[in-house]
Structure formats: C-alpha cells, structure tokens
Amino acid sequence: MRNYRWTLDLQLFSQEKTEKATPKKKQESRKKGQVAKSMEVPAAFILLFTFLSFILLGGYYKTRLMAMFSSIFEHKLAMKVTESDIMDLFWDIIVQGLLLLAPIFLITIVTALFGNFIQIGFLLTGDPLKMKISKINPLKGFKQILSLRSVVEFLKSIIKLIIIGIVVYFSLWGELEQILALAQVPIENVASFIASVTLSMGLKIGAMLAVLAVFDYLYQRYDYEKNLRMSKQDLKDEYKKTEGNPIIKGRIRETQRRMALQRMMQEIPKADVIITNPTHFAIALKYDGETMEAPVITAKGMDYVALRIKEIAKENGVITMENKPLARALYERTEIGDTVPGDLFQAVAEVLAYVYKLKRRSI
Numbered sequence: 066m067r068n069y070r071w072t073l074d075l076q077l078f079s080q081e082k083t084e085k086a087t088p089k090k091k092q093e094s095r096k097k098g099q100v101a102k103s104m105e106v107p108a109a110f111i112l113l114f115t116f117l118s119f120i121l122l123g124g125y126y127k128t129r130l131m132a133m134f135s136s137i138f139e140h141k142l143a144m145k146v147t148e149s150d151i152m153d154l155f156w157d158i159i160v161q162g163l164l165l166l167a168p169i170f171l172i173t174i175v176t177a178l179f180g181n182f183i184q185i186g187f188l189l190t191g192d193p194l195k196m197k198i199s200k201i202n203p204l205k206g207f208k209q210i211l212s213l214r215s216v217v218e219f220l221k222s223i224i225k226l227i228i229i230g231i232v233v234y235f236s237l238w239g240e241l242e243q244i245l246a247l248a249q250v251p252i253e254n255v256a257s258f259i260a261s262v263t264l265s266m267g268l269k270i271g272a273m274l275a276v277l278a279v280f281d282y283l284y285q286r287y288d289y290e291k292n293l294r295m296s297k298q299d300l301k302d303e304y305k306k307t308e309g310n311p312i313i314k315g316r317i318r319e320t321q322r323r324m325a326l327q328r329m330m331q332e333i334p335k336a337d338v339i340i341t342n343p344t345h346f347a348i349a350l351k352y353d354g355e356t357m358e359a360p361v362i363t364a365k366g367m368d369y370v371a372l373r374i375k376e377i378a379k380e381n382g383v384i385t386m387e388n389k390p391l392a393r394a395l396y397e398r399t400e401i402g403d404t405v406p407g408d409l410f411q412a413v414a415e416v417l418a419y420v421y422k423l424k425r426r427s428i
Contacts, residue, residue: 084300086293094293100185101289105221105278107180113271114172119264122168133161184282214288221281228273236266326370329401332363333374334381338420341385346392347371349378350405352417359404360413365396384420391416 086094094100119126136157144150237244240262247255295303333339336349337360349364351357366374378385391412398406405413 082294082296084295084297086295087300087303089303090293090295095188100188101286102181102184103278103282103285105281106184107177109271109274109278110180111173111176112267113275114176115169116264116267116271118168118172125168126165129161129165133158133165217284224277225274228277229270232266232269232273236262236269329364330373330377333377334383336363336383338416339375339378339383339385340392340395340416341371341375341387342389342392343387345371346396347374348392348395349374350413359410360417362395362399362401362403365401367396384423386416388416
C-alpha cells in the first residue's frame with residue numbers, strides 16, 4: 066500500500082507544472098497567437114499622444130476648425146437648397162473633417178502598431194481567428210468568468226475608474242474659482258478655459274494610465290510564463306519528439322560504435338606496424354609512398370581495444386613495436402584516418418625504417 070501511494074505521489078509530482086517553458090513550447094505558443102501582451106499599453110499611449118498632439122499641433126487644429134466653420138457661415142448660408150449644393154456642402158464638410166482628424170488617425174494607427182510591436186515583435190497569424198467549438202463551450206466560458214484573470218481585469222477597470230475620477234476631481238477643484246466666474250467672462254475665454262482644463266486632465270490621465278499599462282504588461286508577461294509552465298513529464302515527452310527516444314538513440318549509437326570498431330579491426334591486417342604502450346595503448350600505422358604523403362592512423366585503442374588490436378595483428382603477422390611516448394602521443398593527438406603530426410615524423414620514420422628492415426630480412 067505504501068509503495069502504491071509513493072508511486073501515485075511521484076506521478077502527481079511529475080505532472081505538476083513547475084518547469085519553465087522550453088523555446089520550442091514558446092515558439093509553438095507564439096504561432097498560435099498566444100503571447101504576453103497588454104491591451105492597455107497601446108490604449109494608454111494613444112490617449113497620451115493624442116492630447117500631446119493638441120499642444121504640438123494646436124495651430125493646425127485651430128486653422129482647420131476655423132476653415133470648416135468659416136466656410137459654412139460665410140459662403141454656405143446664402144446658397145440655394147438644391148440637391149447638388151447640399152451634396153457639395155456635405156462632401157466639403159467630410160473633407161474638412163478628415164483633414165482635421167487626420168493627425169489623430171495617424172497617431173492612433175502608429176501608436177497602436179508600435180505599442181504591439183514593442184511587446185511581441187512582428188507576428189502575423191490567423192490561428193486565433195479559426196472557428197473552434199471549444200470557444201463556444203458555456204462551461205469553459207463560465208470558468209473564465211470566475212478565473213483569476215477575470216478578477217484581475219475587473220480590479221484593473223476599477224483602478225482606471227478611480228484614477229480618472231481622482232484626476233478629474235482634483236483638476237476641477239483646483240479651478241473651482243475660475244469655474245464659478247465663467248458666467249462673467251466672454252465666450253471666447255470660456256472656450257479657452259474649457260480647452261485648457263480638458264487638455265490638462267487628458268495629459269494627466271494619459272500619463273497615469275501609461276504607468277498602469279506598464280505594470281499591466283509586467284503582469285501579463287508573468288501570467289503568460291506561468292500558463293506556459295511545463296511538468297517534468299512534458300519536458301520528457303517534448304525531448305522524445307524532438308530528439309527521439311533516448312533508449313533507441315543509445316542503441317543506435319552503440320550499433321554505430323560497434324560497426325566502426327568492426328571496420329577498424331578490418332584495417333589492422335593491412336597496417337605496416339602496431340605501436341604499443343605496451344599494455345594501455347595500441348596504434349596501427351600504414352604508409353604507401355606512392356599514394357600517401359605521410360603515414361596514416363588506421364586503428365587505435367586503449368585497454369581492451371588495444372589488446373584486441375595486438376591479437377589481430379599477431380594473427381595476421383603485423384609487426385608490433387613498443388614505444389611508450391610515441392604511442393601515447395599518437396593516441397592523444399590523432400584520430401583514425403589522420404596523418405601523423407609533423408613533429409612526430411622523425412620518430413615514426415625510424416619505426417617504419419626498422420619495420421621495413423625486418424621485413425627484408427625475413428624475405
């Protein structure tokens with residue numbers, strides 16, 4: 066019973082999402098349109114930059130606004146009420162209105178694109194637009210309503226309302242005396258005062274909402290990373306999908322090593338000499354003056370493999386010579402198929418010369 070409980074606890078622990086998401090998981094999530102993004106960032110900065118444009122482009126707005134109304138009051142009041150004149154007036158008002166609102170439209174579009182770009186970079190995907198039955202699941206929708214994210218969104222809305230309320234209250238309270246005196250000032254001064262107070266409140270609200278948007282983005286990023294967390298089992302499954310089953314890969318590597326070792330052993334009978342340590346290392350050398358610029362390592366091994374190399378060499382009549390420093394140097398500095406390093410040419414040449422001398426005597 067204890068073993069069963071221990072196994073069950075271990076399985077539950079392996080399913081807990083405690084590990085950070087892998088780059089592959091993040092990439093798959095990004096392709097689905099699931100990214101860390103706050104909608105408050107572009108909204109807050111659009112509001113802030115729009116009110117800033119009233120300061121920077123105030124002259125332009127004033128000119129366009131005056132042109133719109135002056136055209137109506139100076140030229141259109143005495144016009145004949147015909148279909149063509151009404152259409153001309155209608156299109157003229159539309160053009161003047163578009164020219165007046167063009168900077169606001171441009172600021173809105175640029176700020177919205179840039180606000181999303183600095184959060185998620187360039188991302189173009191249609192996956193969120195796909196029709197999915199799970200999106201209209203009432204049970205899932207009810208869970209989302211009661212989720213932590215919904216609570217955070219509700220609190221965020223309350224905070225925004227509080228911020229706006231506080232800014233409006235203190236802005237109007239600070240101008241209370243001038244507001245009470247508006248009945249005694251010319252209409253132009255009233256309009257100027259209202260515009261000034263509105264602009265001031267807009268800038269303050271935009272700045273405070275921009276600060277709130279930054280904190281919201283940090284929260285969205287934290288929530289995104291939290292939702293992407295993986296369990297240890299998820300990591301194992303992903304590794305198997307990308308790298309293959311480690312057991313199978315281990316067997317493949319073992320088979321490859323065995324085949325390479327077998328090919329190496331087949332080259333030993335063709336070697337000219339086996340240089341040994343004598344017990345720890347064994348290196349097989351072959352040299353053909355007509356086809357090779359320098360002697361080549363055809364086989365090498367340590368311990369058991371070295372013993373096997375010497376046995377095969379003995380069975381096939383390949384001369385074995387003991388040279389401890391040369392054997393160690395060749396083993397550490399070369400791989401199978403490499404030529405002998407230049408600084409070892411002299412030592413290897415002496416060995417080969419001795420081997421050829423022995424072969425001539427035996428003949």
